[in-house]
Each structure stands twice: as C-alpha cells, then as structure tokens.
Amino acid sequence: xxxxxxxxEDYGKHLLGxxxxxxxxTLTETDISTQKDRAKLLATQVTRFAREGHPDRxxxxxxxxELEAACQRLSQLAGxxxxxxxxxxxxxxxxxxxxxxxxxxREKEPLANSLDFGRDQNSVAQLQQKHQMLExxxxxxxxxxxxxxxxxKHLQSEVQMASKAIGHRxxxxxxRWKKMxxxxxxxxxxxxxxxxxxxxxxxxxxxxxWMKERESLVTTGNxxxxxxxxxxxxxxxxxxxxxxxxxxxxxxxxxxxxxxIVESSFSVPPTLERLGLVNPIDEEVEEEMxxxxxxxxxxxxxxxxxxxxxxxxxxxxxxxxxYTGDKGMKFEKGEVFYLKSKANKDWWSVRRxxxxxxxxPANYMQEAEPAKVSKVTKQKEMMMVPVxxxxxxxxxxxVTKSRRRxxxxxxxxxxxxxxxxxxxxxxxxxxxxxxxxxxxxxxRLLQSTEARRRNLNDAIKMFALIRECNDxxxWMKExxxxMKAEEKGTHKEKVEAMQKKFDNFVTDLAAHSGQVKLxxxxxxxxVKGGHMEGKKIKARQLQLNERWDSLQK
Numbered sequence: 001x002x003x004x005x006x007x008x009e010d011y012g013k014h015l016l017g018x019x020x021x022x023x024x025x026t027l028t029e030t031d032i033s034t035q036k037d038r039a040k041l042l043a044t045q046v047t048r049f050a051r052e053g054h055p056d057r058x059x060x061x062x063x064x065x066e067l068e069a070a071c072q073r074l075s076q077l078a079g080x081x082x083x084x085x086x087x088x089x090x091x092x093x094x095x096x097x098x099x100x101x102x103x104x105x106r107e108k109e110p111l112a113n114s115l116d117f118g119r120d121q122n123s124v125a126q127l128q129q130k131h132q133m134l135e136x137x138x139x140x141x142x143x144x145x146x147x148x149x150x151x152x153k154h155l156q157s158e159v160q161m162a163s164k165a166i167g168h169r170x171x172x173x174x175x176r177w178k179k180m181x182x183x184x185x186x187x188x189x190x191x192x193x194x195x196x197x198x199x200x201x202x203x204x205x206x207x208x209x210w211m212k213e214r215e216s217l218v219t220t221g222n223x224x225x226x227x228x229x230x231x232x233x234x235x236x237x238x239x240x241x242x243x244x245x246x247x248x249x250x251x252x253x254x255x256x257x258x259x260x261i262v263e264s265s266f267s268v269p270p271t272l273e274r275l276g277l278v279n280p281i282d283e284e285v286e287e288e289m290x291x292x293x294x295x296x297x298x299x300x301x302x303x304x305x306x307x308x309x310x311x312x313x314x315x316x317x318x319x320x321x322x323y324t325g326d327k328g329m330k331f332e333k334g335e336v337f338y339l340k341s342k343a344n345k346d347w348w349s350v351r352r353x354x355x356x357x358x359x360x361p362a363n364y365m366q367e368a369e370p371a372k373v374s375k376v377t378k379q380k381e382m383m384m385v386p387v388x389x390x391x392x393x394x395x396x397x398x399v400t401k402s403r404r405r406x407x408x409x410x411x412x413x414x415x416x417x418x419x420x421x422x423x424x425x426x427x428x429x430x431x432x433x434x435x436x437x438x439x440x441x442x443x444r445l446l447q448s449t450e451a452r453r454r455n456l457n458d459a460i461k462m463f464a465l466i467r468e469c470n471d472x473x474x475w476m477k478e479x480x481x482x483m484k485a486e487e488k489g490t491h492k493e494k495v496e497a498m499q500k501k502f503d504n505f506v507t508d509l510a511a512h513s514g515q516v517k518l519x520x521x522x523x524x525x526x527v528k529g530g531h532m533e534g535k536k537i538k539a540r541q542l543q544l545n546e547r548w549d550s551l552q553k
C-alpha cells in the first residue's frame with residue numbers, strides 16, 4: 001500500500017494540494033521509519049535463529065533479505081517522491097507569483113489602454129500626471145518582473161516534469177508585460193498630441209482675438225481732416241503695421257503645429273488593435289441630444305485706447321517786409337510763421353512749417369489769422385467690443401460612435417468592450433480648417449494694413465496738393481488786389497508805379513507758373529493712379545486752373 005502511494009504521479013494541481021501531499025508524505029515517511037525499526041528487530045532475530053541452528057534457518061534468512069530489500073526500496077521511493085513534491089512546491093509557488101504579477105498587469109492595462117485624452121488643457125495635464133505615476137509604478141515593479149522571469153528560466157532547466165508549462169507561463173507574462181509597456185508608450189505619445197492640440201486651439205483663439213482687434217484699427221475709413229492729422233494717423237498706423245508684420249512668426253508657429261497635428265492624425269492607433277488588447281471597431285451613426293461647447297461672440301464692455309483728432313488754433317504771424325539781416329532768421333515778404341512766444345518785445349520766437357525755429361524782428365511782422373491744426377491724442381474710454389465666449393448647450397446631432405466588439409477573452413488578456421466617441425475637436429479636418437481660417441484672416445489683415453498705409457499716404461498727398469493750391473490762390477488774390485489798387489500822385493508817377501507793379505506781377509507770374517505746372521502734373525498722376533479722392537482732386541485742379549487762366553488774361 002505504501003509503495004503504491006510512493007509511486008503515485010499525483011504531485012498536486014495547486015499550491016494547497018502540494019502542501020497537503022507533503023504533509024501526507026511526512027506521515028508516510030514516519031510510518032516507513034517505524035517499519036524500518038521493526039525490520040531491524042526482525043533482522044536481529046533472524047541472526048539469532050541462524051546462530052542457534054533453527055530448522056527453518058534458510059527460509060528465515062530469505063525472508064530477512066526480502067524485508068531489508070523492501071525497506072531500502074521504500075526509502076528510495078520516499079526520497080524520490082519527496083524530491084518531486086518539493087519541485088512541485090517550487091513550481092506552484094512560482095505559478096502563484098506569476099499569477100499575482102499578471103493580476104497586477106491586468107490592473108494597470110485599463111490605465112495604459114485608456115482612450116480618454118482629456119477635453120481641455122487642465123484635464124490633459126491631469127491625465128499626463130496620472131500617466132507619469134503609472135510609469136513610475138511600472139519602473140518600480142520592473143525588478144520584480146525581471147526576477148520572476150529569471151526564476152522561471154532556472155526552474156525550466158531544473159524541473160523537467162513542468163518545463164513546458166513553466167516556459168509557457170514565462171512567455172505569457174513577458175508578452176503581457178510587453179503589450180502593457182507598448183500601450184503605455186502609445187498613450188504617452190497620444191497625450192502629448194492631445195496637449196499640443198489643446199495648446200493649438202488655445203493659441204488659435206488668442207491669435208484670432210488679436211487679429212480682430214488689429215483689423216478694426218486698419219479697416220477704419222478715417223484718414224484725417226488735413227495734412228497734419230493724416231501724418232499723425234500714419235505715424236500711429238506704422239506702429240500697428242510693425243506689430244502685424246512681427247506677428248508673422250506666431251502665425252508660422254501655428255502653421256507648423258497644425259501641420260504636425262494633422263500629420264499625426266489624432267485617432268485610436270492601429271498598433272493597439274495589432275497588440276490584441278483593443279477589439280476591432282464598428283462605427284454607428286446615431287442622432288441624439290449631445291452637450292457641445294460652442295464659441296459665440298458677444299459684446300462686452302472693455303477699456304480701450306482710442307485715437308481722437310481735435311482741432312487746435314495756433315497763433316500765426318506774417319512778414320510785411322523781407323528781412324536779410326545778420327541776426328535772427330531770414331525771410332521773404334508775405335511768409336507765414338507759427339508764433340511761439342512774444343517774451344521779447346523786439347524779437348519774437350517763431351517756427352516755420354518745416355520745423356525750423358528761430359527769432360524774427362517784431363517790427364517786420366503782423367499778426368495773421370490763427371491756423372487750425374489737427375492733433376491726435378489717445379483717450380481711454382469704455383467701449384462694447386466683440387469677445388469670444390465658450391458656452392455649453394444641447395444640440396441634436398448625428399454622432400458617429402465607435403463600438404468595440406465584445407469578444408473579451410481573459411486568457412488572451414483582451415479588454416472588455418467599451419463605447420468610444422472620438423473627440424471631434426482633435427479631428428485633423430477641424431484643425432486644418434481652423435488653421436486655414438487663421439491664414440485667410442492674417443492675409444486679409446496684411447492686405448488691409450497695406451491698403452491703410454496707401455490710403456493715408458494718398459490722403460497726405462491730397463492734403464499737401466490742396467495746401468499748395470490754397471497757397472497759390474492766396475498769392476493770386478493778393479496780386480489781384482494789388483493790381484486793382486489805385487496809385488496816388490501825378491499822372492506820370494501813376495504810370496511809373498503801374499509799370500513797376502506790372503513788371504513785378506509778370507516776374508511773379510513766371511515764377512509761379514512752374515509751381516502751377518507741378519500741381520497739375522501731381523494732380524493728373526494722382527487721378528490716373530486711382531486715388532480714392534480722385535473726383536475731389538480733379539475739381540480742385542479745375543478750380544485752380546480757371547483762376548490761373550483768369551489771372552493771366
């Protein structure tokens with residue numbers, strides 16, 4: 001009976017079974033030891049019977065030899081079974097360790113295989129932190145995993161009876177571990193893409209808001225009321241133009257980022273399906289009420305700086321004589337200056353239109369009509385400006401849902417099927433269309449900026465032309481008044497005075513004819529060039545020429 005027990009091939013199917021068999025084997029060994037002690041007593045009796053010459057001495061000695069051989073055989077069988085049971089115990093303990101490791105891997109697989117990539121920057125950042133914690137946990141578990149694999153290889157070479165089973169368990173664990181780490185690598189990459197996508201949309205919102213603010217500045221039709229105000233507006237526009245052109249680098253950065261996102265094609269990577277841990281996807285289109293986040297424009301009060309053009313009266317003086325003295329500024333008769341100060345009663349501080357400043361003799365000057373000068377100032381005021389706001393609302397939409405087939409198999413390590421809806425915001429088409437909109441808006445902004453500069457330059461040229469026309473007309477009025485004035489004195493003196501006056505008039509007329517010619521050339525050039533105030537310029541040109549022709553007659 002004992003021999004049959006020791007020859008049994010049952011070494012336990014699990015750890016508790018092996019431990020139970022070991023306990024039974026211990027009892028068997030105790031029993032064998034007891035029987036061996038009895039066999040020793042019997043051997044002593046056999047020796048005594050043989051020495052005393054017992055009639056059945058031969059039979060007794062034969063039985064003694066058989067008993068001793070049986071005891072030795074039992075001892076050998078017991079030793080061999082003990083060795084196998086101990087090997088079985090090591091194998092079952094290894095299996096338990098492998099199962100615990102596989103359970104830990106299964107616990108981490110949903111985190112590594114998650115398709116939740118966040119809905120905003122904060123949620124993506126939180127998911128990245130969780131993924132870093134998962135990477136830390138895996139790195140901390142790696143030595144134990146390596147130790148288990150090493151132990152399995154040793155057991156495979158030492159325990160021949162379970163060599164194949166141990167090899168299968170080790171390879172299964174290695175496969176699961178590799179799948180988990182591969183999924184973690186893919187998820188890390190996808191989270192980085194999600195962060196880039198969220199950053200892109202955030203930057204895109206800021207860029208669009210910035211461009212709208214600048215667009216309102218460069219599309220205004222205000223080109224000033226005179227030359228001075230137009231120059232002030234051009235100076236302010238140059239600052240805006242510099243900002244707009246410098247913003248090219250930011251738009252190019254968004255282009256590069258959007259291209260990278262579009263090329264990465266944010267979706268569930270096919271690698272996951274190839275790993276066998278994500279089941280194939282069946283797409284279904286359903287119509288349902290969904291909560292969507294939309295961007296709407298609404299007017300909100302905002303403190304903005306606004307350019308205000310105001311007219312300021314600046315005192316002017318006009319020379320009644322020409323001055324060529326050594327002191328102060330030299331000037332011609334009839335020249336107009338801006339008056340800065342009369343602090344000195346004999347010498348007044350003045351400034352020419354070209355910016356030159358100096359002193360002129362007061363007795364050569366008379367006060368003239370104050371000039372109206374446009375001054376551009378910046379004032380802060382509350383305005384209602386369009387601002388993009390995000391709102392959530394329920395809309396009835398056709399939603400494409402991706403359903404993973406329910407072919408869950410724990411032995412393969414597959415994950416349970418789940419319903420997944422792809423985040424529309426990270427769709428490559430959405431990113432591409434958003435970037436196209438930004439590119440179009442920025443190109444339009446650049447064109448509007450260039451157009452605004454041209455319009456302001458045209459306005460300055462027009463105001464300068466009108467000013468020159470006014471100066472020539474003022475000169476013509478003076479000459480007409482002088483020519484109409486009656487001279488005093490004798491007939492001869494009157495004739496001489498009139499002759500001198502006429503000679504001076506002819507000289508001045510010849511001098512101003514060149515200026516009139518330049519005015520006409522500039523006016524024709526502006527009209528042919530498609531100036532926005534072409535009709536106004538042409539009308540002013542005709543008015544000047546009519547007066548000039550009248551004066552010549």
